[in-house]
Amino acid sequence: MNVDLFDFDLPEQLIAQKPLQERTHARLFALNKTTKEMKHDTFAHFIDYLQEGDVLVLNNTRVIPARLYGKKRETGAHGECLLLRNVEEDSWEALIKPAKRFKVGTIIDFGIEESQSPLLTAVVTEEKEMGLRTLRFSYEGDFEAILNQLGEMPLPPYIKERLEDRERYQTVYAASDQAGSAAAPTAGLHFTPALLEEIKNKGVHIAYVTLHVGLGTFRPVSANTVEEHEMHSEYYHVPAETAAILNDAKSQSRRVIAVGTTSCRTLETVASKLQGEPFKEMSGSTDIFMYPGYSFKLVDALLTNFHLPKSTLVMLVSAFAGRELVIDAYEEAIREQYRFFSFGDAMFIF
Structure with missing residues (x-):
């Protein structure tokens, strides 16, 4: 069909x-x-x-506020990460753009403040098709609270206006x-x-x-x-x-x-x-x-x-x-x- x-x-x-x-x-x-x-x-x-x-x-x-923006620790290259599914504990399946920059072993930092450690760090543990990656997160404190602080609501790409609430x-x-x-x-x-x-x-x-x-x-x-x-x-x-x-x-x-x-x-x-x-x-x-x-x-x-x-x-x-x-x-x-x-x-x- x-x-x-x-x-x-x-x-x-x-x-x-x-x-x-x-x-x-x-x-x-x-x-x-x-x-x-x-x-x-x-x-x-x-x-x-x-x-x-x-x-x-x-x-x-x-x-969940599943869209995160981070930087590749090695080069500082920016990446957009959309969390899709909690695989186990602190491991998530995610869609990453641009995926070609983020190979297995890549470390991504999120929530980087001046002269401070990132609030959230992820390492790519598996590469999948169509930009999918498995990420293992490390952090101090509560993951949900950090996600609420750093993440954005994952509005579809056809919605251009910012969501206030x-x-x-x-x-x-x-x-x-x-x-x-x-x-x-x-x-x-x-x-x-x-x-x-x-x-x-x-x-x-x-x-x-x-x-x-x-x-x-x-x-x-x-x-x-x-x-x-x-x-x-x-x-x-x-x-x-x-x-x-x-x-x-x-x-x-x-x-x-x-x-x-x-x-x-x-x-x-x-x-x-x-x-x-x-x-x-x-x-x-x-x-x-x-x-x-x-x-x-x-x-x-x-x-x-x-x-x-x-x-x-x-x-x-x-x-x-x-x-x-x-x-x-x-x-x-x-x-x-x-x-x-x-x-x-x-x-x-x-």
């Missing part, structure tokens, strides 16, 4: 550069994949599309003990505590999974065909409480609604592994890649944002609703001047 089938022309001015002042003021594109009806709404009315008994599954990962690139339900993402699960950025409370009061069950968003979610597709693309693995966890909620919902044929492609990938990963067996607490790594032809096993409806042309995320959405319908919907959204990508508007497919 040619990657160009998932291409579309997107005016640059529709790429949202900053979050709206109020989270729920985003627009909502409602798409019925059966009737093909398209409706334009606002996210404040998202609750109107939910039914009593629905299960809304949220990814409670927390974004770091919390606007976090969901309101991001768990402090689930920090580890290099990007936000952006479909969840539209929720507020008040809206979540209204949703609960309607009789909707809210469940949480964790997927630490890394390279697998936003790595561009460089292959000519969809089938040639390889996904990078990402850590996921489904707690026992969520497994129980899912088992109860499926036994009663109630809808499971994934908030975001990351929640969707987590749920479908677990459903694929269990092959019809009851859900249970599970953790692991997933490199699941969903594109047209994939048969969904658990997710009945999907809330998501508008994604990049030719991205794996557009392919996932196309797998869920059909490629032609999704491309038609995207063209309608462009005509209607919807805001795209991380700080953009939402689409609910049911």
Whole structure:
């Protein structure tokens, strides 16, 4: 399947550069994949599309300030480092630019003050493809505190404006003990505590999974065909409480609604592994890649944002609703001047 089938022309001015002042003021594109009806709404009315008994599954990962700027100790050459995944203890998988300068054994210093030792030091312990490196960090004190001091929120490259409030690139339900993402699960950025409370009061069950968003979610597709693309693995966890909620919902044929492609990938990963067996607490790594032809096993409806042309995320959405319908919907959204990508508007497919 040619990657160009998932291409579309997107005016640059529709790429949202900053979050709206109020989270729920985003627009909502409602798409019925059966009737093909398209409706334009606002996210404040998202609750109107939910039914009593629905299960809304949220990814409670927390974004870390994963972008670091350092210097090669030997030469002083500058490098940009994006932390992607905690491999073990103080070792991290990272994307480094320019990668060719940073070979195995290279020492990188971060947070260098005049006449003082660096706050953070890393040594390259492994070279991987596409600029990936494994780094082993050394420091004094608390790594998370140092990262909060030195790191920047890892906004995607298409966002040029500075983010004044770091919390606007976090969901309101991001768990402090689930920090580890290099990007936000952006479909969840539209929720507020008040809206979540209204949703609960309607009789909707809210469940949480964790997927630490890394390279697998936003790595561009460089292959000519969809089938040639390889996904990078990402850590996921489904707690026992969520497994129980899912088992109860499926036994009663109630809808499971994934908030975001990351929640969707987590749920479908677990459903694929269990092959019809009851859900249970599970953790692991997933490199699941969903594109047209994939048969969904658990997710009945999907809330998501508008994604990049030719991205794996557009392919996932196309797998869920059909490629032609999704491309038609995207063209309608462009005509209607919807805001795209991380700080953009939402689409609910049911």
